[in-house]
Amino acid sequence: MKILTRYTLREYLRLLIIIGMVLGAIYSLVLFLDILDDALENKAPLKTVVTYLFYYQPQVVKNTLPLAFFFAAITYLIIAYKNFELVALRSLGIRAYRALTPILILAGLASTGLIFWNLQIVPLNLTKAALTKKVKIYKEQKALFTRYTDIWAKQQNVSCFIHFFDERKMRFRKVRCVWVEKGHLKAFATSDTVIWRGKGWQMLRPILLTVRENGLEEKRPESLPFPLEITPQRLLEEKKASWEMAYQELKDYIHAMKEEGYKVPYLEMELYQRVTMALSPFILVLLVFPLAMMPPREGGWKMVIITVGALVLYWSTVSLLAFLGRGGWLPPLVASFLPPVAASSVAIGLIKKKEI
Numbered sequence: 001m002k003i004l005t006r007y008t009l010r011e012y013l014r015l016l017i018i019i020g021m022v023l024g025a026i027y028s029l030v031l032f033l034d035i036l037d038d039a040l041e042n043k044a045p046l047k048t049v050v051t052y053l054f055y056y057q058p059q060v061v062k063n064t065l066p067l068a069f070f071f072a073a074i075t076y077l078i079i080a081y082k083n084f085e086l087v088a089l090r091s092l093g094i095r096a097y098r099a100l101t102p103i104l105i106l107a108g109l110a111s112t113g114l115i116f117w118n119l120q121i122v123p124l125n126l127t128k129a130a131l132t133k134k135v136k137i138y139k140e141q142k143a144l145f146t147r148y149t150d151i152w153a154k155q156q157n158v159s160c161f162i163h164f165f166d167e168r169k170m171r172f173r174k175v176r177c178v179w180v181e182k183g184h185l186k187a188f189a190t191s192d193t194v195i196w197r198g199k200g201w202q203m204l205r206p207i208l209l210t211v212r213e214n215g216l217e218e219k220r221p222e223s224l225p226f227p228l229e230i231t232p233q234r235l236l237e238e239k240k241a242s243w244e245m246a247y248q249e250l251k252d253y254i255h256a257m258k259e260e261g262y263k264v265p266y267l268e269m270e271l272y273q274r275v276t277m278a279l280s281p282f283i284l285v286l287l288v289f290p291l292a293m294m295p296p297r298e299g300g301w302k303m304v305i306i307t308v309g310a311l312v313l314y315w316s317t318v319s320l321l322a323f324l325g326r327g328g329w330l331p332p333l334v335a336s337f338l339p340p341v342a343a344s345s346v347a348i349g350l351i352k353k354k355e356i
Contacts, residue, residue, distance in 0.1 A: 005278050020068035029058045035137065044137045052137065053131035058122045065114065066280035069107050073288040074307050077213050078105070080291060099208055100289060116280035118248040124273075127244040146257040151235070151254045157181050158227045164196075164256060165239065170196040170232055173260075175203065177227055186211055194226055201226030266326040267344045271334035273322065283340050285346075287314065289340075291348030294297045 031053055039049050063343040136141050151162040163174035172194035191206035202233045203224040210217045242250060250271050287310050318339045325335025 008100065008102050011079075011338075012072060012076050012106070015066055016072040017287065019075070020064060020070050023064040023068055024057075024060050027064055028057075031056055031060075035133070038133075040106045040136055042137055042139055044139075048132065048136045052129055052132045055094050055125045055132060058117065058125045059129075062114070062118055062122050062277070065110065066277075066284055069110065069281040070288065070307075070311060071286040073103060074304060075286045077288065078303065087294075104282070104285055107207075107281040111279045111282040114281070117155060117276055117341065118274040119279045123249075127240070130244060131242075149253055151239075153228050153230060155228050157186075160226075160228055164260070165235055167232070167236060167239075168262070172201070175226075177228070184211075189224065191224070196232055200232070201228075242267055247271070247274075263328060265328045266333045268332035269322060269325045269336060272332055276318075276336045276340050279340050283314070283343050286344055286347040288312070290347055290353075314339065 017030060029089050032049070035049060035052060038044075060074060081095060149164045151165060153162070155162050158179055160177040162172045163170055173192065175191050175194050177189045178185065188209045189203065191203035191208050193204045194201050195204060203226055205220065205222060206224045208219040208221065210219070214224065240249075243252070245253060250267065254264055254267045254271065257267065319334040321339055324330040325332045
């Protein structure tokens with residue numbers, strides 16, 4: 001590794017670690033203050049609060065790492081201008097962007113790792129954080145267990161499996177219920193459709209098998225009361241949120257919703273943005289180079305204002321296109337990938353134009 005590359009990486013990593021730790025600490029402090037009142041009210045032990053914050057750390061990394069890369073790049077360039085390091089490089093015939101390429105490579109490696117981080121690690125830990133908050137801090141009983149479309153529920157001696165909960169039409173699809181008493185199977189019921197009648201669920205055209213001494217008794221009534229007392233509101237509260245689903249779970253959920261005839265651009269945006277948001281460290285560092293690297297006399301605060309303005313413009317564009325994509329006005333794939341592609345193209349074009 002060349003001396004210049006080692007020096008650049010060492011100085012930049014030092015800034016990146018300091019800024020990242022500061023941003024992470026601020027984010028974690030906000031989370032702590034947000035949950036503190038609920039923890040005190042429910043007399044939750046400090047260990048539970050720490051566990052909740054621990055599970056939330058992957059989300060903290062996801063949200064703060066791009067900003068850490070961005071502000072570390074700005075700070076590094078300001079220090080380099082103040083020490084006339086870039087001027088010295090130009091005098092030696094070394095283009096500044098070539099000297100700063102290690103920072104961009106580092107940001108690219110971080111973005112590559114963040115793709116897996118956002119798709120798998122963050123949702124898994126957010127699920128654990130939500131469960132810790134609900135059960136150990138709010139002291140609520142968890143009677144339902146969900147996995148994107150699937151729901152398992154149990155009350156007394158009845159257990160039911162619900163393959164799909166259609167919250168828009170208030171119905172279940174592909175339901176199976178089992179009655180067990182003292183370890184012995186007593187009855188089994190299955191129904192393709194269960195609908196909400198206002199005060200309870202009704203299984204339509206079910207098949208009911210009852211265990212008798214002389215064998216199984218089969219009945220096919222027009223309807224049968226659903227054996228569990230679960231309100232739609234409770235199901236919506238217990239249902240796994242899209243941001244808690246890992247990549248394959250969310251992908252399967254989108255497929256299941258489309259099979260039911262629904263358009264779900266907001267879910268597709270959730271999936272695609274996990275990838276595009278992971279690219280943020282690379283994109284933001286790339287944006288800093290052409291905008292921040294001005295002649296020494298024009299540096300300083302003007303450099304900071306322009307680069308922060310570029311950050312605000314980029315995130316505003318991301319938010320606007322995300323809104324259009326979630327609403328179905330733009331294809332989710334286009335709405336998700338257009339901002340990073342456009343920003344990268346503009347940044348590369350400016351670098352070539354200025355011949356830094």
